[in-house]
Amino acid sequence: MEIDYGLELSQSQKLIMTTKLMQSLKILNMSAVELENEIKKQAEENPIIEIDTKDNDRTVDWEKYIKNMQKYTYKDKNEFAYNVDNEVDFENMVRANQNLYDYLKNQIRYYKIDKTQRKICEYIIDSLDENGYLNEQDEKLIMEKLKIDKNTYDTCKGYVQSLEPNGVGGTTLEECLSIQLKNLNIKDNLLDQIIKEDLNNIANKKIKPICKKYSINKEQCINYIKIIKHLEPKPGKMYNTNDVQYIKPDVIIRKINGSFIVVSNDKNDISININSFYQNMLNKEDADEETKKFIKERLDSALNLIKNIENRKSTTIKIAKSILKRQKEFFEKGTNYIKPMKMQELADELNLHQSTISRGVNGKYMLTPFGMFEFKYFFSKGLETQGTKDTSAISIKNFIKDIIRKENKTKPLSDEKIKQLLNKNGVNISRRTVTKYREELEILPSNKRKTLFLE
Structure with missing residues (x-):
């Protein structure tokens, strides 16, 4: 076997994912709030960067303002003078948001119980989940641990279960509701039994089995259900604020002289400036070479960040203008008139890759005459309709929502009936598709939408 060694030249194309390119893609993919946080982070890491929040509507000369205050302020002889010896400390009067656990522990401190019991109660409180429930398996662990x-x-x-919000400390939904009845001083054994055994029948609007089981009439059953509906299934949820999200529109759609235009929402944006101290240092002839090298690297990083932010802004504006052009009927008439649209269509129009469009719409919002909408909202597949162009899935979902909103609540429409109504209006859609869209809208089926009595 002969082995031959030699050199061979070949050409190939490769995309090198540089640090600058990665940052560019990362910033394009960010929402407005995420971008603000990224700028603040970069400012902390890079001394060249100075950030400032734009506020073009208010400029205050604070020195002049304070002098005017001192000039025109008068002293009331009955005014309370504060000094460090005062009993009231105003710093302690600042209100802080309490979470569920602090709120419960604060209440238990007023109970006349010994230190051991208080520690046990606090341990039980710490074991509750965010809705105020206690895991059944945790009970044994708590007893073993303590x-x-x-x-x-x-x-x-029992002490914990007597606290507010009413219902905390239950291990199941049934126990949670029973605790609430007890604390409200509602003593009704039949009602308590219905809660323990028949919540599924109530959820499925099956009142006949309940009436038959307990030998009560329909009116009595409905009265019991009304009481149960006024109880809170998740007593701790009002203190759960972890799911708060802040949304800032990237663009605003305004109508001026009868035409819609796209306006960049850069009001109060963080502006990036280059620190003049480092600029001057770079121009000094006697500056150390290592120092100059460091400044140049940091300056290059800052300028690259500015460039990527501007690129994100221009791409977002281009996409918003394209959406406005293609969805003009939506901006004129509302959500029922949204048309089918694919990202590839915008990519072809703007001469961009589809992945760039995908990043460009991710987490971006626009404020329209009909409210705030995510860019992604405008992209959907179309379904065939009779005698007209395709109708978007979003429009059909809106039609389904409108039909259900206007239905007779005592005789809700089935998915088959909704399908028939849509077909009459020229939308060719199957019952399975109606069911799919209804579930995506998080709307219950007809048997669970039925109202047994007026609220």
Whole structure:
């Protein structure tokens, strides 16, 4: 076998993912709030960068303002003078948002119980989930961890269950609701039994089995259901603020002289400036070469950040203008008139790659005459209609929502009936598709939408 060694030249194309390119793609993919946080982070890491929040509507000469205050301020003889010896400390009067656990622990401090019981109660409180429930498996673990017997545990658990919000400390939905009845001083054994055994029948609007089981009439059953509906299934949810999200529109659609235009929402944006101290240092002839090298690297990084932010802004504007052009009927008439649109269509029009469009719409919002909408909202597939162009899935979902909103609540429409109504209006759609869209809209089926009595 002969082995031959030699050199061979070949050409190939490769995309090198540089740090600058990665940052460009990352920034393009960010929402407005994420971009603000990224700028602040870069400013902390790069001394060349100075950030400033734009506020073109208010400029205050604070020195002049304070002098005027001192000039025209008068002293009331009855005014309370504050000094460090005052009993009231105003710093302690600042209100802070309490979470569920702090709120419960603050209440338990007013109970006349010994230190051991208080510690057990606080441990039980810390074991609750965000909705105020106690995991059944945690009960044994708590007793083992604290080395206490069942009677001591039940006593302390009873203290916790007597706290506000009403219903905390239950291990199941049934127990949570029963606790609320007890704390409201509602003593009705039949109602308590319905809660423990028949919540599924109530959820499915099946009142006949309940009436038959407990030998009560329909009116009595409905009265019991009304009481149950006024109880809180998740007593701790009002203190759960982890899901708060802030949305800032990237563009605003305005109508001027009868025409819609796209306006960049850069009001109060963070502006990036280059620190003049480092600029001057770079121009000094006697500056150290290592220092100059460091400044140049940091300056290059800052300028690259500015360039990528401007690129994100221009791409967002281009996409918004294209959406406005293609969805003009939506901006004129509302959500029922949105048309089918694909990202590839915009990519072809703007001469961009589809992945660039995808990043360009991710987390971006526009403020329209009909409210705030995510860019992604405008992209959907079309379904065939009779005698007209394709109708977007979003429009059909809006039609379904309108039909259900206007239906007789005591006789809700089935998916088959909704399909028939849509077909009459020229939308060719199957019952399975109606069911799929209804579920995506998080609307219950007809048997669960039925209202047994007026609210």
